[in-house]
Amino acid sequence: MxxxxxxxxxxxxxxxxxxxxxxxxxxxxxxxxxxxxxxxxxxxxxxxxxxxxxxxxxxxxxxxxxxxxINSTILKEVYTSIDTTIKVAFQLHDKRLVEGVLIPSGERVTACISSQTGCGLNCAFCATAKITDFRNLTAGEIFDQFVLLNKLSVERYGYKLTNIVMMGMGEPLLNLENLKRAIVEFTSPKGINFSPRRITVSTVGISKFIKELADAGLNVDLAISLHSAIEQKRKTIIPYSKSDSLNRLSEAIKYFYEKTHNRPTIEYLLLKNFNDSITDAEELAKFCRSFPCKVNLIEYNSTDDSRFSKTTHETLKDFKDFLHSKNMVVNLRTSRGTDINAACGQLVNKNLSKKAN
Ligand code: SF4
The missing domain is CATH 1.10.150.530 (DNA polymerase; domain 1)
Incomplete structure (x- = not known):
């Protein structure tokens, strides 16, 4: 620094x-x-x-x-998907690279922002986990991604950013102090004045820090990457969960809701023949009974050496129908920017030095 x-x-x-x-x-x-x-x-x-x-x-x-x-950040490379999603590589002052994504949808543009230059949590479905030599981003570097993506959004789509998701590279709650400082700046009425309700912090489920985030009074939304409500199964894809049980996670989510009144989102990545059975859906429904929430079902985007594949359309429909039958709020998140490796779990600086737009 x-x-x-x-x-x-x-x-x-x-x-x-x-x-x-x-x-x-x-x-x-x-x-x-x-x-x-x-x-x-x-x-x-x-x-x-x-x-x-x-x-x-x-x-x-x-x-x-x-x-x-001022350790500033520059836009190093920009890739545009055939579906108009944009992925960018940011170069930090120490030459490290992180990625961010712009996802347009009508007049709404969501920026997916990174919190670390890699990740140590080693989730089985995530490309970022391959970057093991990494560091936390400073508040200024998190902020710079916003400024640069906002500018790019206006240039390319004609709209300013409407939403921010902390779902890029890294686990945001393991960089909580810098994240909090950046969010304070995004939302300052004297500054950018971005609505905190349009900021979502996504975590793999660090119970202790979910509570800290709730206590911070930032009024942001929370998304939890659950991916399985069966303890043993979850441990095999999210090694971190070996030390943080589903019970503790459930208690932390409940605490977050009670403290903020913001309904959390449960993210569920459907992996073929792994977590996409009706038994899995039943366990998910049981887990979600403890607090008001909505569920995002996410299609899997394979990475080069991935051991998982995408759930079939029929299985996905059955899974979704089952959750609907339990009166749950369920959305299907279709993949964007898969051709430029910009979709969830694909951020790993892979395209660098290839053709940029
Ligand atoms: S999914 Fe998130 S927490 Fe897990 S390895 Fe990837 S960046 Fe880290």
Whole structure:
């Protein structure tokens, strides 16, 4: 997070909390209106260099530049699917790459944003798990993805982002502090003012941090990647769940709902002959009885060496019909951007250096 330039260690200004930075700037006799201008450049406009802060004095810009750096993110490559979904590769200041996705649907554009540069949880169906040398993204890097995707959305589709899903690379709840800081910036009434109800944090089910997210009072939506309501089966595809039981998860989801009144979404990836039987559907229905929720059934997108395949249309229909018969709210999420490896579970920086649009 620090850069060494001409022997001076400079910290990324966006890694300093607002209250600490305010104190620091006040000590330098920087006036309140100038401090708010600096914040505006950093957390609304998302500048990558102090020289872009055009409404503050040259002297102040030079002082900021002598003390801090801005570790900015750039759009490295852009891929467009035949269904108009866009996948982008972002390059971070340390040359690491993460991916983000834009999913248009009428006047609605959803941005799928990453929270880590890989993932250590090793879910069996996920390509991101193959990147084992990874780090957490900073709040600034999570924020930069929003700014760059929003700009691209306007350029390509003519609409600003309407929804954010933290479903890109990484487990967001294992980077909770930076995630919370980024969400505070997205939703600040003095800044971008994005509605928190249009932000969904997706987790594989880290019970402890689901509760922390509820306690944070951010009012965002929650999605849980369940994929099986049968403990033994779930453990085989989500190794993390060996240490966090379905009972604990259920209790955490209930806590989240009671605290926020936001109805969580249960994500269920249908894997052929693995979790797509009526017995699986029965167990899913039982799991969902403990709290109000909706269920998203997701078609599987295979990756190169994947051991799973896509459930047949007939099985999917039977599964869905069974859940409907239990009066559950069920949506089918069809895959978008599969031709550019942009669909759920496919983000692994695979296309880099191939043809970009
Ligand atoms: S599904 Fe999510 S938690 Fe599991 S390995 Fe992939 S990125 Fe990590």
């Amino acid at each position: 620090q850069n060494k330039l001409l022997g001076v260690i400079k910290e990324d200004i966006r890694n300093i909390t607002k209250s600490k930075l305010t104190d620091l700037l006040k000590k330098e006799n920087i006036k309140a209106y100038q401090i708010s201008q600096i914040y505006d450049w950093l957390w609304v406009k998302g500048v990558s260099d102090f020289s872009e802060m055009s409404n503050i004095s040259k002297e102040l810009r030079e002082w900021l530049n002598s003390k801090f750096i």
